[in-house]
Amino acid sequence: MSGPESTSNPKRALYDSFAAVAQALAHGHRLELLEHAAQGERSVEDLAAAAGLSFANASQHLLLLRRAGLVRSRKDGKRVLYSLGGPDVLDAVAAVRRIAEQSVADARDVISRYFQARDGLEPVSRQELAARLRRKAVTLLDVRPPAEFALGRLAGAINIPLKTLLRRLDELPRGKEIVAYCRGPYCVLSFEAVALLRQKGFKVRRLEDGYPEWKAAGLPVQAG
Amino acid sequence: MSGPESTSNPKRALYDSFAAVAQALAHGHRLELLEHAAQGERSVEDLAAAAGLSFANASQHLLLLRRAGLVRSRKDGKRVLYSLGGPDVLDAVAAVRRIAEQSVADARDVISRYFQARDGLEPVSRQELAARLRRKAVTLLDVRPPAEFALGRLAGAINIPLKTLLRRLDELPRGKEIVAYCRGPYCVLSFEAVALLRQKGFKVRRLEDGYPEWKAAGLPVQAG
DNA sequence: TGAATATTCAAATGATCTATTGAATGAAAG
DNA sequence: CTTTCATTCAATAGATCATTTGAATATTCA
Structure with a gap:
């Protein structure tokens, strides 16, 4: 070194x-x-x-x-x-990510091709979600594998891993809004979960980042 | 690439x-x-x-x-x-800097050896300085070379480059508090300016970062 | 148009980084 | 106290990066 x-x-x-x-x-x-x-x-x-x-x-x-x-x-x-x-560390990664999103052609390409979701799926910000949770108006869906859910999750979230989601649709409410999240801003699990659930007629949006950022912001979590 | x-x-x-x-x-x-x-x-x-x-x-x-x-x-x-x-970009650099300050042994060594100032010179935060300026209680001293001062500076700052500081002490107030700044958190100019001025009996502190961070924070500047 | 100037490009060398292999460590379990 | 297992160390070949050199490109000024 x-x-x-x-x-x-x-x-x-x-x-x-x-x-x-x-x-x-x-x-x-x-x-x-x-x-x-x-x-x-x-x-x-x-x-x-x-x-x-x-x-x-x-x-x-x-x-x-x-x-x-x-x-x-x-x-x-x-x-x-x-x-x-x-x-x-999360701050540093986030700052680097924002620069790449704005300025690196490769990154913009990939985002618009695979993650257009960014706009299309109307991501919810941490603040917005936190405010809405205080009014109890949202079902929180954690689509990470159970091992990660067990290590810590947003307070009140239910765990339905993406892999099992199609089989377990009946555990989700039809009327109420759902917010899905996973590991971070480019974790594909929640993108796919939102796509799948919308196709099935659910009212669902994505948290713009993930569990680590939520925890780092001092918002309510349940520890493992 | x-x-x-x-x-x-x-x-x-x-x-x-x-x-x-x-x-x-x-x-x-x-x-x-x-x-x-x-x-x-x-x-x-x-x-x-x-x-x-x-x-x-x-x-x-x-x-x-x-x-x-x-x-x-x-x-x-x-x-x-x-x-x-x-x-x-400033966010990214700042985040990386904070990680190094906390965790990289080399960085901690250099800081404690050359910049103990960090504590010893009682740096002023942006917020604190901004608040104090509203009360007009501070003389703002920019110790960068004139060319950089000309490109932009904190609103109301006077420019006495470090090199000429010793010759121009009479331009500074004796009673009032002075805050010196330069290019950023580890720009040596303001460290040396504070050391020199304290030795001469002035009441002076350092801004914890510099002009670019002040400007990025949306605080008042004078453009070039 | 032609000379001068600021910057970039292209190429080459030495230094550093990545991934893999097989051996070494150190804690736990039999 | 030997074996097993998770991890780290040491050594290597191939890839990438940093710096320098000299040529090439643009833009101004004469």
Whole structure:
């Protein structure tokens, strides 16, 4: 861990440190690992599977993320559990995401092609949802796998994983508005859930981001 | 510009785009160029000199920053003027900085060794300063070079560049509190200005960040 | 039109990063 | 106390990045 290191110039040394943190964010696989680690404490094996990486590769990326302060690790028996370093990490990822959404042609393409949903599915902001929940006017639907739901969820949410959704439509109200959410702003689960439910005639919208952002904002959650 | 590109997986393609933006932040020289570009529109030559880089090298880095949406460029006669891409860029840099300050050992070392000022000089937050200015209780001192002052400054600030400060102490009030600022949170000019002025018996504090952040926050500025 | 100037492009070299392999660690279970 | 299992370390080859050099492009000024 040295980089273009400090020519004994304190300011340059400092900026190299900042650059090292940005460098740790600068890989798709690591961003994906961060998204999964943000759901709660997960083992290396778990995270590797979730991100579709080989075990050793995930381990290397996680070590790098840890050195940059983006994740924390804790030893529990013979496994190591990784979790997000702190709320600033979500801020950094969100800021980088916003820049890419606005300025990177590739990103805009993918978004308009696969996630036009952004407008089409009328995402609900955190504030709006929080306000509406105080009036009890919404059914909260968590479409993540049960293991992640178990680690923590929005207070009052019910869990129907996307995979089982088609079989369990009868658990959802027809009249009331539903808000679906999952891991974060580009987690595909909730996009697909909204598409499917709309097709079946439900009144449903998507939370614009996910559980980690909700929790980081200090809004009500139920812990695992 | 491709990276570990998309295996036709839209989410992965998107995350690779985000990673490309982070990658553009991931170099000390580029962070320094961003700091200078954040003061206002500057030519490549100017920015190269300010960041202590060769001309060609600065040009390359700036092109890379532009592709990532972190800076904008505009042609004016035979020069190209670069400026910050948008306010999200300052957010991203600030988030990365906060992570490094908390977690990267190198960064903590440098800060405590050269910038203990952070505590010792009792930095003033933007909000606090804005509130105090409404009560007219402060002299605002901009210690950047005149060229940058000319591009924009906090409303009501006077410009005494650090280099000339010692010769121009008589322009500063003895009783009233002074707040010094410069380019950003780790711009050394204001640190040194505060140290010097305190030694001379002035009542002076530092603004915790600089002109670009003040402007991005929508607080009152005077344009160039 | 032609010379001067600011910037970008193209190419090349050395440095750094990624992914994989197989060995090493260290805690738990038999 | 040996075996097993989850993870990390060490070493490697291939890919990408940083910097420099010299040529190419545009725009102004004569």
